[in-house]
Amino acid sequence: MNAEQIQNFLDEIGDSFHTLKRQVEISVKQVDDEGFFAILDNGYQ
Amino acid sequence: MTKDFLPFWITGTNSIAVIIKHLAGNMISRWTDFLTTDCETPDRYRDQEFILTPSDTRQYLMARWETGWQLVFGAVSSISSINFITTVYIRGEAHSIVRACHRQMTHYAYHVGQIVQLSRYHAGDNWKTLSIPRGQSETFNETLRQKQMKRKNLDNKG
Numbered sequence: 001m002n003a004e005q006i007q008n009f010l011d012e013i014g015d016s017f018h019t020l021k022r023q024v025e026i027s028v029k030q031v032d033d034e035g036f037f038a039i040l041d042n043g044y045q
Numbered sequence: 046m047t048k049d050f051l052p053f054w055i056t057g058t059n060s061i062a063v064i065i066k067h068l069a070g071n072m073i074s075r076w077t078d079f080l081t082t083d084c085e086t087p088d089r090y091r092d093q094e095f096i097l098t099p100s101d102t103r104q105y106l107m108a109r110w111e112t113g114w115q116l117v118f119g120a121v122s123s124i125s126s127i128n129f130i131t132t133v134y135i136r137g138e139a140h141s142i143v144r145a146c147h148r149q150m151t152h153y154a155y156h157v158g159q160i161v162q163l164s165r166y167h168a169g170d171n172w173k174t175l176s177i178p179r180g181q182s183e184t185f186n187e188t189l190r191q192k193q194m195k196r197k198n199l200d201n202k203g
Contacts, residue, residue, distance in 0.1 A: 003126035020157045027164035035167025
C-alpha cells in the first residue's frame with residue numbers, strides 16, 4: 001500500500017470504530033439502570 | 046416479548062454492563078503501546094471483566110468505555126506510512142496492522158450487536174431503531190434517491 005492507500009484505510013477503519021461506539025451509546029441511552037445491569041435468565045439451561 | 050418467552054439462546058447472557066466492562070478492558074489492553082508491546086498487557090485480568098463489583102457503577106463503566114475508545118482512536122491516529130509495516134503482537138501471535146485492526150473490529154462489532162439487541166429488549170416499546178425502521182425501507186430509499194437527484198441537479202447547474 002502506498003501512503004495514500006494507508007491513510008484511506010486508517011480513515012475508514014477510524015470511521016467504522018466511531019460508528020460502533022455511537023451505536024452502543026445511542027442504544028444504552030434508551031435503557032434504564034435496571035436494564036443496564038440485568039442478566040436475562042428464564043431458568044432454561 | 047416477555048421474560049417467560051425468552052428463547053433459550055438469549056438466556057443466561059452477559060448484561061450490558063458486563064459487555065461494556067469487557068470491551069473497555071479489551072481496548073485498554075489492546076491499544077496501550079500497541080506498536081511496541083504485546084497487546085495482551087500483563088496487568089489485564091480478563092476473567093474479572095465478566096464480574097461486576099460494587100465500584101462498577103454505570104457512570105464508572107461508561108467512563109472506562111470512553112477511556113478505551115480514546116486509546117483506540119489515539120492508536121489509529123498514531124499509525125502512518127512510516128510505522129505501518131510494524132508487526133503487532135497479541136498474546137505472542139504476530140499480526141500485521143491491517144489484521145490487528147480487523148481482528149479488533151470484528152470482535153467489537155460482535156459485542157456491539159449483543160449490546161444493541163439487549164438494549165432493544167430492555168427499552169421495550171420505547172426503543173428507537175438505529176437504522177431504517179421496519180417497513181420503511183422503500184420510503185427511505187426514495188428519500189435518498191430524491192436527495193441524490195437534487196444534488197446532481199445542483200452539480201449540473203454549478
